[in-house]
Amino acid sequence: MTVLAPLLKAPGEALVALDFDGTLAPIVPDPTQARALPETAPVLRALAPKVRAIVIITGRPALLAVEYGGLADVPNLTVLGQYGLERWSAGSLQTPPEHPGVAEARAKLPLLLAKAPEGVSLEDKGHALAVHTRRAAEPEVALERLRSILEALAEKTGLAIEPGRLVLELRPPGMDKGKALTSFAEEVGAGSVLVAGDDLGDLAAFAAADALGLPAVKVCSGSAEVAALAEQADVVVDGPAGVVALLAELCEEIS
Ligand SMILES: O=P(O)(O)OC[C@H]1O[C@H](O[C@H]2O[C@H](CO)[C@@H](O)[C@H](O)[C@H]2O)[C@H](O)[C@@H](O)[C@@H]1O
Numbered sequence: 389m390t391v392l393a394p395l396l397k398a399p400g401e402a403l404v405a406l407d408f409d410g411t412l413a414p415i416v417p418d419p420t421q422a423r424a425l426p427e428t429a430p431v432l433r434a435l436a437p438k439v440r441a442i443v444i445i446t447g448r449p450a451l452l453a454v455e456y457g458g459l460a461d462v463p464n465l466t467v468l469g470q471y472g473l474e475r476w477s478a479g480s481l482q483t484p485p486e487h488p489g490v491a492e493a494r495a496k497l498p499l500l501l502a503k504a505p506e507g508v509s510l511e512d513k514g515h516a517l518a519v520h521t522r523r524a525a526e527p528e529v530a531l532e533r534l535r536s537i538l539e540a541l542a543e544k545t546g547l548a549i550e551p552g553r554l555v556l557e558l559r560p561p562g563m564d565k566g567k568a569l570t571s572f573a574e575e576v577g578a579g580s581v582l583v584a585g586d587d588l589g590d591l592a593a594f595a596a597a598d599a600l601g602l603p604a605v606k607v608c609s610g611s612a613e614v615a616a617l618a619e620q621a622d623v624v625v626d627g628p629a630g631v632v633a634l635l636a637e638l639c640e641e642i643s
Pocket of ligand 1: 407408409410414415416417418419420422445446447448511513518520522552553554555557587589
């Protein structure tokens with residue numbers, strides 16, 4: 389029996405919830421160069437009319453996920469960006485006012501990062517600040533060295549630390565992918581859910597999928613970098629190519 393069976397009893401009620409980086413877009417050294425695999429948008433366009441809704445829940449700003457995914461013309465698609473703070477659908481973006489701690493952290497970070505190893509970079513997402521170490525010579529070492537500095541800054545500015553794949557983000561507290569998934573599933577009246585992710589931030593979405601009490605399929609986009617998500621998954625696929633293949637299979641299985 390296919391792992392997709394929980395969705396196939398009433399596929400028109402299924403909510404398909406997808407992460408972006410590492411799940412639809414292969415991980416690359418430079419965050420500005422990440423792009424969804426070219427098969428992604430066509431598969432989502434074909435799947436959209438067959439399911440209740442498709443939602444992308446991402447740490448990225450919603451507009452960037454739409455742009456980097458080539459997703460602007462996918463029908464029935466909502467993008468919840470910045471871990472659920474932002475919402476994009478049908479070409480329109482809702483975004484909240486900036487948390488005051490972000491401006492404070494933005495002002496302090498250049499000095500704090502002045503002595504960071506070469507290759508450490510800052511991604512300013514407006515609502516959050518991400519410190520990346522993937523391009524450092526020793527990425528894990530650099531990340532550990534920065535952890536206590538960034539934790540202290542988060543505490544001082546009222547922000548939360550979001551750990552990810554060779555990244556530590558300072559972002560407003562209070563929202564996470566689990567809360568975003570729960571409220572969206574309730575809003576659309578989902579009868580089942582497929583949730584796919586690759587990183588620690590997706591653990592909350594996996595837990596929310598369990599807590600909804602609906603038939604659910606939790607998909608881990610596998611990598612050597614994150615073990616915790618695979619342990620919670622119903623199925624581990626081979627990175628973004630495996631995710632898009634599974635979505636194509638779902639599309640085909642729904643007659
Ligand atoms: O929730 P997601 O869609 O998974 O976004 C999480 C963060 O992903 C991005 O960083 C990751 O991908 C980069 C590009 O492949 C990679 O260079 C980096 O090492 C990864 O951590 C993104 O840059 C962040 O803003 C997202 O929050």
